[in-house]
Amino acid sequence: MPRPDLPSAVSRRPSPLLLLAFAVAALVALPLAGIVAQFTEPGTAATWRHLAAHVLPEYLANTALLCLSTGLAVAVIGGGTAWLVAMHDFPGRRWLEWALVLPLAMPAYVLAYVYTDLLQYAGPVQSGLRAAFGWQRGDYWFPEIYGLGGAATVFAASFYVYVYLLARTAFLERAGGAAEAARSLGCGAWGAFLRVSLPLARPAIAAGTALALMETLADYGAVAYYALPTFTTGIYRAWFALGDRAAAAQLAATLLGFVLLLLTLERAARGRARFHGGSRRRSPRRALHGVAAWLATLGCALPLVIGFVLPAGRLLALAHADGDAQLGPRFLTLAGNSLAISALTAALATLLALALAYGARLARGPARRAAGLLNRGIALGYAVPGSVIAVGILIPVTRLDHAIAALWQSLGQPHPGLLLTGGLAALVYGYLVRFLSVAVQTVDTGLSRITVSMDEAARSLGRGRGALLREVHLPLLRGSLASA
Template identity: 55%
Template sequence: MQAAALVTAALIAIPLLTVAASLLPGAGSQTWAHLADTVLPSYIASTLYLCVGVGVGTVTIGAAAAWLVTMHDFPGRRMFEWSLVLPLAVPTYVMAYTYTDLLQFVGPVQSWLRTTFALAPGSYWFPDIRTLGGAVVVFTLVLYPYVYLLARSAFLERATGMLDVGRSLGLGPWRRFFRIALPLARPAIAAGAALALMETLADYGAVSYFGVQTFTTGIYRAWFSLGDRQAASQLAAALLGFVGLLLLLEHASRGRARFDVSGSRHAGHLGTRLTGPRAAGAILVCSVPLCGGFLVPAGVLLHMAITSGDAQFGERFIELSRNSFVLAATAAILAVAIAVLLAYAARTARGGLTRHVNRLVGLGYALSGTVIAVGVLLPVTRVDIWLASAIMDMTGRNPGLLLTGGIAALVYAYLVRFLAVSLHTVEANLGKITMSMDDAARSLGHGAATTLWRVHLPMLRGSLLTAGLLVFVEVMKELPATLVMRPFNFDTLATQAYTLASDERLTEASTAALAIVAVGVLPLIFLTREIARSRRER
């Protein structure tokens, strides 16, 4: 089992190592030199500005919402507790399409303003959503739940007892927040912000639609417009360096701080009761990101899908849904199976090699789908050519591209990108099973494989379902890797929505976009309500 786990992990790590190898001496190209002299500075500046804006926005909204729903009691708090996570179901590129349609010159908002106030075209100023600032707003509305979830957990587990001590010492609400709660939750907030920023760096659909020049758009342009895979891989390696720097900063922000969780946790903490204007303010603070991040885009998509929608809704839509489902289900099943193999191998290993390898393969989630595509296609294409040559020598028939010509290479890219999602879920729940159960199974003569099959898998059934569900939703939303690696004439709901929106056919794109949101929102509602219920039962 150890050998199988190490071989599997090595296969998952190959694309990451391929991208990193593009920075070795002698790997340069004329295209790379041209990019470095012309557009690379703008890529760096835009990426930094986007990260700073999204970081500030997600931390402000996520921490404030988490503080309100955790430490206060006001009308609607229990509903906000789980619904504030719903924006994660909306892909950033879908959010970009809906707000563009809503706020453009011929959209409903500006049309209403001109009609209501008798404004002539060109006689008023209205912010343009398709700018770098607009991208910051869109990413913030979609990604703040990462900070919200982790900050809320930190407030629940670490802050309640300390806040009671602060109250007994005469500290007011604001001083308790800034001097006690916020420092205690800082590592969790930093981790949530890091996740949000990694998603920002990984995005292609929204930034390309808004015309924002970042590393991901540069990779796509170098590959398809300039036809230089080497330059694309070097841009991907530079983006990998950005991600590594981000992870180092997140780790450094924690320093040597360690926080112990009290035995009582949040039991019995009812929160400060808010009434009147303070309750209205809390409701407003929680309603704005929920409405802006989920209710408004979902409502716009639903309206467009009902009134106009995709003219090819019938057979073509069924084909797109089938393609998306096959890819997502295949990737989810394989990701869960590989996660079980890697997690159980690390559990039974005597040394720490397997654990370190698991951390390496988990880096794929921090990378853009475009970067993963670059790392996958370079080695897989060589294998494809070798296989075709070998088969032709043996049979005299050219089989074509077996891996890149179908969905195999695309599923491989999904596994590299999203294996960490299932691996972390399985590891966390496997760690809750006491080692005494392994010892008992071993005393009865069962080996490692039999113990896994007869003892651990039945106990992990719920977590395996959760892991598969999370990977399924992520693959349904994934755009960059699918755009780059999909076989000829093979489209999914994500690529259909992007293609139609890029052609300014926003109403037609609404059908596919709404289907993606619907697939994502149902698991999120289930998972968040389960989390809330389990915490109330503690």
């Protein structure tokens, strides 16, 4: 009987999954290549010198500080809440476990608007304080909502969910049994967390933090509302206010450099860790009592209240007071269209991410390195502002649309219209360029937690790649695929 793990002529052929990775990477790179190509236009050197002398230092400083503040906050909030709900039992844990994802439904710019409305000088909070204590302007100190601090707070409240989802899955699938074993050997609760649970969840926390930071880098609404000069506000100002495509493209290319650095740091945070052996049995949650139990409830409820409950309540109050002309049949139509497009994009992104991450896992030697680089390259689209991606897509896709129409008319048929840009195809394409990285990071993190010994055991029993995916990996990836 032939050994299934020995290379064969078939295994030396290019893997279909690797070819798919090249094709997807090329599609993702198309709008980004259009941005980078602006560097070749005449006069761009002078534009770059002007940017470097006048605005680039401020953009660099603000963007770096914003990423540092947001990254620390989402890692602590997302990782901490995930550890509490996955490893402990306390009042309200069951509903908090799913409710903690709700802030992801609240865009960061909406949070910025709501908290500015609540916390500004004329808002209800400061007005209530002045009325209660008889204060006047200058009699009291109140934190400034505008600027770097406000933006970092808003991003942390909105994006910690990325870390929470990935870290919760890691704690449930890997850390529970190991932490229980550590405690049985005399290690305390904090010692088990710091020395066992946290290292096992580190890849997931790093991946979630990277996703949150890429979302932060790409955001325009919140930083523009808070008047914080960053790369995204500079790109929009250069492209749409000043009409300087070259300057906008150069700023966007610099932003891509930030993303490359971020991805490199995320990989370094993961390290070369691989998981071998160990039980995947979920251990019983440790019950908390007394003050510790209620502190855990408060610690999990606070991000939910800040990121969803207060903003949603304020928006409902404003809608009830002022009315909303969009409510009614039009609202149902808009909601239906949004759900249909998001479901289609999510399904395609999850399938592509599974193929890309699985292809990188199966590849060996140079092919493995190539697949890893391609998957990291796909993540670049996540940090580019949506409007820039739209422009980068519309230019080549519109040309393709016109070419298809010309070919169709040359066959004696009537003009078919804009088949790609006039329908869902271009829109879904843009969403995939923007959000495929989320699914790839999530599935890749899930695959990294599947032990190498499981693959080797399945191959020794004669299981091929398809059976390995179907019988071993997919059942173990259910949580990661749902998160993707």
